[in-house]
Amino acid sequence: MDEFDLVVLGAGPTGENLAERAHAGGLSVAVVESELVGGECSYWACMPSKALLRPAAARAEATRVAGAREAVTGPLDAAAVLARRDAFASHWKDDGQADWVASAGLTLVRGHGRLDGERRVVVEAADGTHRVLTARHAVAVCTGTRAAVPDLPGIADARVWTSREATSAKAVPGRLAVVGGGVVAVEMATAWRALGSEVTLLVRGARLLPKLEPFAGDLVADSLRDSGVDVRFGVSVTKVHRDGGTVTLTTGDGTVEADEVLFATGRTPATADIGLDTVGLTPGRPVEVDDTGAATGVPGGWLYAAGDVNGRALLTHQGKYQGRVFGAVIADRAAGRALDTTDWGRSVATADRYAVPQVVFTDPEVAAVGRTYEEARAAGHRVRAVDYDLGSVAGASLYADDYRGRARAVVDLDREVLLGVTFVGAGVSELLHSATVAVVAEVPVARLWHAVPAYPTISEVWLRLWETYRG
């Protein structure tokens, strides 16, 4: 039996950060990993997807500037794009990250970990042997999520793609159907269309990116259509059938044929087989936590959960943030050090509730932080949405001919601070952190008026937003 101060289940970006912070706080830490150290993000999500998208964005930007446009004469080199993607996915080998774990002073235990009652984890190695780990202070569940695929007739035999295949495929399908209208669906439709696939996007609802400001999904839909994607709304897939190289989807409107079909229909927490029942929790459900990361359904304060698995914000940067905060909390509690649990204190992940930033790497990019107008209203705030056409900003018109984009600031009228900001347009991803700082710091609009954006940059939209607000 091995004893550590802390046992972390899952070495994705969240588990790695949590373990490192707890170790920096003085704890001995074992990290259990069943697949690749680095998690979904490194091999089947953020890194390979952005590596697929970046060449498309670079090419599209050049074609929007007269003079540069003429120099872009051919399509993307798909083989080169896939090879660059492979490198960003470290060729699906985790030696580099495993070395980092060792260099950070953490103990890596390979195998599938399961809770086995209070502060006990049983790890099943690939050869079937078992190793029991006990934790003197805490166990942190950082097992992430898996793709959620609907249970449709025929789907089990149709070799459908999930986000894993969509980010790691070795060849460009001639025809790709994508089911879903969320972030994975629109990013992967963008990437594979740019690589040459004929893409049909089947969306159950009435708009893309339904969790963001409505104009974001509308602008992305327009652009996908302009690029040749067949975007269909109000379509539900009821059946899937594969016959050799062709997969047929049955919908209410008829059938759609493709060579591959991606189901980008959300995520499910990776908790079905981690022994949650042995500690009184329900397998398959997210592990709900308070702002210090402690599981609310388990007495004794020894179980924590961070990252995708707790369902607070399914984003790498937010999981890493929780990892930093909760790792320090675990170390502080173990050492008897006082916590600071007031909002925005060092022992709480307050930003999860008010200021989650996200970039959707479509063309145009969508960059958003905090609350949408409707979310702010529903939360009881008296708010105003301040909108501005990004194409009217000098820096944007220099950036691209016929620049199309829009910005929205959601202002709390009682306190005159920002509750949320959304930018849609080429090159806006790098503007987002300015908005995140303003939302987190609750900078008054009166003071933001004095934050002068450099001319002529796209950031000048900040000035235009405040001019519009002041009238």
Ligand SMILES: Cc1cc2nc3c(=O)[nH]c(=O)nc-3n(C[C@H](O)[C@H](O)[C@H](O)COP(=O)(O)OP(=O)(O)OC[C@H]3O[C@@H](n4cnc5c(N)ncnc54)[C@H](O)[C@@H]3O)c2cc1C
């Ligand atoms: C296609 C796609 C693109 C994305 N792009 C972005 C992006 O651009 N930016 C962004 O911020 N987010 C993005 N995300 C979301 C991001 O991937 C996740 O938020 C992030 O990976 C969560 O990190 P995590 O450490 O919580 O979980 P994961 O990355 O899922 O890691 C969990 C780890 O736990 C291991 N594990 C699970 N169960 C066990 C067990 N029982 N025993 C041992 N180990 C176990 C897994 O093998 C895995 O290594 C994307 C997601 C997808 C699907």
Ligand SMILES: NC(=O)c1ccc[n+]([C@@H]2O[C@H](COP(=O)([O-])OP(=O)(O)OC[C@H]3O[C@@H](n4cnc5c(N)ncnc54)[C@H](O)[C@@H]3O)[C@@H](O)[C@H]2O)c1
């Ligand atoms: N750039 C980024 O930051 C990035 C990129 C990709 C993913 N992610 C994160 O990963 C998470 C997962 O993304 P996702 O796109 O898989 O999930 P999502 O929840 O964003 O979107 C899933 C969509 O599928 C639809 N859907 C669900 N079941 C369906 C069905 N049976 N038929 C048709 N449609 C169905 C839902 O209505 C929803 O719109 C998200 O939280 C996202 O933020 C982030």
